[in-house]
Amino acid sequence: MLPSGVSSFAFLSLAAIAKAATVSYNWDVTWVWASPDGFGRPVIGINGQWPCPKIEANLNDTVIVNLNNQLGNQTSGLHFHGINQVNSPEMDGPSGVTQCPVPPGSSVQYQFTVDTPGTFWYHSHNLGQYPDGLRGPLIVHNPNDPYAGQYDEEVVMTVSDWYHTQSLDLMRNMLVTTNTRFIPPFPDAILVNEGQNANIAFNKSKTYRIRLINFSALASAMIHFDSHTMHVIATDAGYIQKESSYQLRISAAQRYDFLLQGSTRDNRNYPYLFSLDTNRDFKNASLGVTWPHNYTGYLVTDSSKPMNTIDQVSEWKPQDDSHFKNYEGQGPLANYAQLIKLDFKFCRDVNGYPRACFNNLTYIDQKVPTLYTAATTNDSNTNPVVYGQVNPFVVKYNDVIQIVVNNLDAASHPFHLHGHHFQVLDRPKSGTGTWPGRDTNYAKTPVRRDTINVNPHSYAVLRFKADNPGTWLFHCHIEWHVEMGLTATIIEAPEKLQGMTFPADHIQACKAGGIPYQGNAAGNTQNFTDTSGFITVPPTTYEGAQYTAPANKRNIPGWSP
Ligand SMILES: *[C@@H]1O[C@H](CO)[C@@H](O)[C@H](O)[C@H]1NC(C)=O
Ligand SMILES: *[C@@H]1O[C@H](CO)[C@@H](O)[C@H](O)[C@H]1NC(C)=O
Ligand SMILES: *[C@@H]1O[C@H](CO)[C@@H](O)[C@H](O)[C@H]1NC(C)=O
Ligand SMILES: *[C@@H]1O[C@H](CO)[C@@H](O)[C@H](O)[C@H]1NC(C)=O
Ligand SMILES: *[C@@H]1O[C@H](CO)[C@@H](O)[C@H](O)[C@H]1NC(C)=O
Ligand SMILES: *[C@@H]1O[C@H](CO)[C@@H](O)[C@H](O)[C@H]1NC(C)=O
Ligand SMILES: *[C@@H]1O[C@H](CO)[C@@H](O)[C@H](O)[C@H]1NC(C)=O
Ligand SMILES: *[C@@H]1O[C@H](CO)[C@@H](O)[C@H](O)[C@H]1NC(C)=O
Ligand SMILES: *[C@@H]1O[C@H](CO)[C@@H](O)[C@H](O)[C@H]1NC(C)=O
Ligand SMILES: [Cu+2]
Numbered sequence: 001m002l003p004s005g006v007s008s009f010a011f012l013s014l015a016a017i018a019k020a021a022t023v024s025y026n027w028d029v030t031w032v033w034a035s036p037d038g039f040g041r042p043v044i045g046i047n048g049q050w051p052c053p054k055i056e057a058n059l060n061d062t063v064i065v066n067l068n069n070q071l072g073n074q075t076s077g078l079h080f081h082g083i084n085q086v087n088s089p090e091m092d093g094p095s096g097v098t099q100c101p102v103p104p105g106s107s108v109q110y111q112f113t114v115d116t117p118g119t120f121w122y123h124s125h126n127l128g129q130y131p132d133g134l135r136g137p138l139i140v141h142n143p144n145d146p147y148a149g150q151y152d153e154e155v156v157m158t159v160s161d162w163y164h165t166q167s168l169d170l171m172r173n174m175l176v177t178t179n180t181r182f183i184p185p186f187p188d189a190i191l192v193n194e195g196q197n198a199n200i201a202f203n204k205s206k207t208y209r210i211r212l213i214n215f216s217a218l219a220s221a222m223i224h225f226d227s228h229t230m231h232v233i234a235t236d237a238g239y240i241q242k243e244s245s246y247q248l249r250i251s252a253a254q255r256y257d258f259l260l261q262g263s264t265r266d267n268r269n270y271p272y273l274f275s276l277d278t279n280r281d282f283k284n285a286s287l288g289v290t291w292p293h294n295y296t297g298y299l300v301t302d303s304s305k306p307m308n309t310i311d312q313v314s315e316w317k318p319q320d321d322s323h324f325k326n327y328e329g330q331g332p333l334a335n336y337a338q339l340i341k342l343d344f345k346f347c348r349d350v351n352g353y354p355r356a357c358f359n360n361l362t363y364i365d366q367k368v369p370t371l372y373t374a375a376t377t378n379d380s381n382t383n384p385v386v387y388g389q390v391n392p393f394v395v396k397y398n399d400v401i402q403i404v405v406n407n408l409d410a411a412s413h414p415f416h417l418h419g420h421h422f423q424v425l426d427r428p429k430s431g432t433g434t435w436p437g438r439d440t441n442y443a444k445t446p447v448r449r450d451t452i453n454v455n456p457h458s459y460a461v462l463r464f465k466a467d468n469p470g471t472w473l474f475h476c477h478i479e480w481h482v483e484m485g486l487t488a489t490i491i492e493a494p495e496k497l498q499g500m501t502f503p504a505d506h507i508q509a510c511k512a513g514g515i516p517y518q519g520n521a522a523g524n525t526q527n528f529t530d531t532s533g534f535i536t537v538p539p540t541t542y543e544g545a546q547y548t549a550p551a552n553k554r555n556i557p558g559w560s561p
Contacts, residue, residue: 020060037189043133051194052136068107075101079125089470094125098371100510117142118237119211119255128167131217152206160215161187177352184480190276190293202299204262217479220251220277230258238448239327249318251414251453253477270299271311280411281456322427325445337399345408362485364389366521370471374497376518380528381494388521388534397493403462406434407454416451419472422462430455469493
């Protein structure tokens with residue numbers, strides 16, 4: 001995309017006069033050997049390379065990704081995190097929701113318009129696959145950026161937890177009846193820019209726009225730059241009124257755009273510190289708070305000078321991101337028509353396996369992808385029964401919806417909504433208890449995000465307008481909790497989804513995997529409310545929460561059910 005040697009600034013200026021274009025990527029999903037922290041292991045890459053490439057486009061461009069699954073022994077797929085897929089809900093990507101998992105040897109094309117500028121990412125939304133490496137940045141440049149002129153260059157930084165064991169094995173070890181305390185896998189390392197050598201060439205007479213993305217499966221990161229204040233300008237992909245932060249905490253899947261202004265005080269190389277937060281609640285000292293994985297990188301102003309000072313903070317006290325203000329000064333969406341209250345806690349299924357529940361129900365993947373059910377069940381598609389136990393909530397077109405998440409757990413969890421950037425009306429501190437049921441004292445100019453960290457024993461109040469027909473997941477973005485079923489599905493404006501059609505290659509992926517793509521959750525095309533054949537108990541063997549290999553596919557090389 002961006003030829004090397006051309007600065008991002010030049011790219012932006014050109015973009016201002018360019019008209020909407022199509023950017024295309026031809027990607028084979030492949031196994032690659034990599035050792036980002038010195039420990040070698042197979043990772044999932046693209047076209048034989050890892051880290052995965054960046055997608056880069058201008059506002060209103062069309063992005064096309066031709067995906068061919070060359071893994072040989074696992075299904076795949078891609079989700080474009082934060083892209084709302086207006087008029088293209090079938091391109092959202094989660095397996096079992098908006099498409100069938102792509103079997104080895106099959107291809108699908110993703111095509112969508114990028115109608116919101118900002119910092120996004122893409123990742124597999126199939127099996128517990130992205131912690132194995134299938135993830136990358138997705139940047140949408142804005143020719144009319146309100147902060148243009150306030151920075152000279154752009155830098156994309158990613159941070160993530162990292163595991164030495166492949167996800168499938170981690171998942172199988174986690175989903176056992178003896179895991180009575182719902183313990184997730186703990187990371188072996190922290191990666192910055194998919195490695196551990198992420199110094200930034202820093203010209204102290206310039207200002208940099210840092211686009212920070214958290215690729216984590218579990219951990220959040222704390223961030224601090226020695227002697228430099230972060231001037232935050234966007235959260236996820238929502239512009240905010242510029243605010244100075246000394247420390248930030250970025251949860252899995254969140255993004256921050258901030259400006260770092262060079263300091264001309266001296267010619268030091270300045271360290272910065274990322275600390276992985278694997279604590280249940282870092283604010284609660286009685287829980288034994290530790291910071292086992294740190295990364296120190298440098299803003300390098302002069303590479304001949306030493307890089308040996310370690311950045312340290314006496315205490316992590318990150319800025320409260322729920323107090324940021326949206327750029328336009330918009331108030332909360334008024335007069336909400338529907339309240340979706342989600343009480344989250346861990347739970348066990350009838351076989352004693354560890355699960356996560358909303359309102360005492362865990363998400364159970366069905367036979368037919370939810371969007372395909374919405375499209376093919378005539379006007380029964382407004383009846384939540386036809387979707388099975390995917391925790392469906394049917395909402396009406398153009399209604400304002402309020403989601404309340406009560407986190408009854410002792411750890412914080414980052415919740416993500418597909419298809420929308422919601423307003424964060426309230427997100428009180430840990431230990432506050434459940435939502436009191438009153439709509440008072442909300443943010444006056446609420447921040448817009450697509451992922452919000454909900455504090456332990458506390459809650460969050462979110463609003464969005466149901467103006468984007470589709471089937472959109474609302475889930476915890478800790479990948480291990482997704483696989484435990486911490487997911488609900490918003491069935492948005494189903495009356496507008498009736499009869500919608502799907503690209504032939506997407507249907508072909510279903511056929512190749514032996515998966516039904518019409519009718520209710522069990523594929524019944526005659527009697528939509530007949531629930532026989534629905535999956536009502538989570539599987540007891542882990543073959544990927546989103547995919548059960550049909551019997552006739554189990555002999556593909558390397559597949560070990
Ligand atoms: C992008 O598309 C929207 C909606 O069609 C339009 O209002 C806007 O001006 C476009 N922006 C650019 C930079 O092309
Ligand atoms: C740093 O930026 C200034 C202002 O743009 C420029 O004059 C100078 O040459 C740059 N220094 C280096 C080492 O690139
Ligand atoms: C990324 O998000 C995860 C999950 O919330 C968190 O544990 C981790 O610390 C974050 N990483 C960074 C560098 O903020
Ligand atoms: C990581 O950094 C934090 C904050 O400076 C510090 O408290 C902690 O001891 C460090 N951890 C390790 C393993 O060095
Ligand atoms: C979940 O189950 C508990 C215990 O059986 C019950 O007290 C609670 O009301 C249930 N919650 C919902 C939302 O149904
Ligand atoms: C801190 O953790 C302890 C032990 O789990 C718990 O009893 C207490 O309520 C927590 N405090 C807050 C403010 O959440
Ligand atoms: C669904 O609608 C189609 C088109 O109107 C019709 O042919 C079909 O019989 C209907 N199916 C059921 C089960 O009602
Ligand atoms: C559809 O299935 C439901 C549930 O099994 C049953 O009650 C109903 O009678 C069936 N409708 C028809 C038309 O067969
Ligand atoms: C799939 O193949 C890769 C690369 O050979 C291997 O590392 C991985 O363990 C295999 N996975 C399964 C489930 O067989
Ligand atoms: Cu979670």
